[in-house]
Amino acid sequence: MKTKLFVAFLLILLVRILTPDLMIDLQNKKLEDAVMLSKKYSFKLDINYIYSDQEEDIVINQSLKKGNKLNKNSLVKIDVSKGIDYKKYNVNEMGNVPIMMYHGIVNILDNETVTKTGNVDKDGYHRTKESFIRDLEFFYQNGYRMIKLNDYVDGKIKTPLGKSPIVLTFDDGLVNNINILGEENGDLIIDPNSAIGILESFKKKYPDYNVTATFFLNGSLFRQLNYNDKILKWLIKNGYDIGNHTYSHLALDTLDIELVKEEVTRVYDILNDSIPNKYVNIVSLPFGRPYNVEHPNFNGIINTKAALRVGWSSEVSPFNISFNPMYIKRIRAYDNNGKDFDIKQNFDLLENSRYISDGNIEKIVIKKEDMKYLKNTNINVFAY
Numbered sequence: 001m002k003t004k005l006f007v008a009f010l011l012i013l014l015v016r017i018l019t020p021d022l023m024i025d026l027q028n029k030k031l032e033d034a035v036m037l038s039k040k041y042s043f044k045l046d047i048n049y050i051y052s053d054q055e056e057d058i059v060i061n062q063s064l065k066k067g068n069k070l071n072k073n074s075l076v077k078i079d080v081s082k083g084i085d086y087k088k089y090n091v092n093e094m095g096n097v098p099i100m101m102y103h104g105i106v107n108i109l110d111n112e113t114v115t116k117t118g119n120v121d122k123d124g125y126h127r128t129k130e131s132f133i134r135d136l137e138f139f140y141q142n143g144y145r146m147i148k149l150n151d152y153v154d155g156k157i158k159t160p161l162g163k164s165p166i167v168l169t170f171d172d173g174l175v176n177n178i179n180i181l182g183e184e185n186g187d188l189i190i191d192p193n194s195a196i197g198i199l200e201s202f203k204k205k206y207p208d209y210n211v212t213a214t215f216f217l218n219g220s221l222f223r224q225l226n227y228n229d230k231i232l233k234w235l236i237k238n239g240y241d242i243g244n245h246t247y248s249h250l251a252l253d254t255l256d257i258e259l260v261k262e263e264v265t266r267v268y269d270i271l272n273d274s275i276p277n278k279y280v281n282i283v284s285l286p287f288g289r290p291y292n293v294e295h296p297n298f299n300g301i302i303n304t305k306a307a308l309r310v311g312w313s314s315e316v317s318p319f320n321i322s323f324n325p326m327y328i329k330r331i332r333a334y335d336n337n338g339k340d341f342d343i344k345q346n347f348d349l350l351e352n353s354r355y356i357s358d359g360n361i362e363k364i365v366i367k368k369e370d371m372k373y374l375k376n377t378n379i380n381v382f383a384y
């Protein structure tokens with residue numbers, strides 16, 4: 001009797017040693033690997049495909065609990081990702097992108113202005129600090145996340161899934177864009193009421209806002225002789241960008257072509273001294289002129305990959321066949337009771353037409369009906 005028991009014990013031990021360990025974890029494995037394992041260890045898979053924010057064909061749920069052992073022919077239920085439910089997020093990478101045009105940010109309240117709105121001046125080129133903060137809060141709460149103008153032009157929109165890109169620009173290099181109060185241990189002390197001071201506070205408040213902006217400068221840069229060079233370096237180091245607004249802010253369509261070239265080249269050369277390697281290559285046209293891209297003076301905007309107008313509305317997706325980087329429209333950041341293309345009107349219009357990201361820079365996701373607007377591209381396209 002004892003011998004029989006002993007033999008049985010030995011047999012069990014032998015089986016145990018010869019049987020492979022079947023405590024298999026399929027979670028986060030690729031479907032093809034899960035199938036391979038099921039064949040190798042002869043268990044059955046019951047596959048259920050569901051939408052998820054995970055990559056396609058990844059096992060996202062399994063009926064197998066930790067510690068459960070598999071026997072031959074056991075059935076394991078798995079949920080496999082069929083990718084993102086683009087419809088749910090209304091992904092639309094053929095949608096429009098707002099490129100905001102600001103000039104000065106003035107440290108006063110709305111009710112201290114002549115207009116009693118966020119406009120400091122009648123035409124709304126300068127904005128109160130109060131309204132600028134309101135704008136930034138509004139953009140964030142409405143699902144907009146900032147991107148670099150450069151990345152928009154290059155079609156490298158890194159906005160997370162379900163969010164919309166927005167670009168901020170500032171023209172004329174006004175002191176109130178970044179007002180330097182002094183230096184402390186080699187660091188610039190930035191006026192918290194200047195545009196950069198306010199943007200930096202939003203960077204802290206909403207780390208996922210991706211705070212950035214492009215400052216378009218004339219020959220006087222930021223009009224702070226002792227700090228201009230340091231400001232330029234600080235801005236680049238801290239995620240902001242610089243653009244060229246020409247040397248003396250003349251209407252380019254009124255100049256002869258040689259003068260146009262000089263107006264543009266001089267600023268590029270000055271900027272190249274502080275931030276080298278031709279880092280800057282975008283121009284914002286003074287007064288938005290020439291008004292027509294066919295104008296011969298466009299040939300004078302040399303070494304330039306994009307040019308900005310003084311616009312009135314949002315711009316098309318960079319993947320749109322009609323996208324012209326040399327003639328980009330901007331939204332004037334001003335208030336006018338929802339009329340004449342002010343901020344409110346533009347963002348109301350964008351509700352039905354805005355760019356909504358798939359969160360994947362290597363894929364363009366658009367609606368089927370928009371296929372006809374798609375330009376030639378090397379990027380993978382998915383239409384739904």
Ligand SMILES: [Zn+2]
Nearest residue numbers: 171172286287
């Ligand atoms: Zn200007």
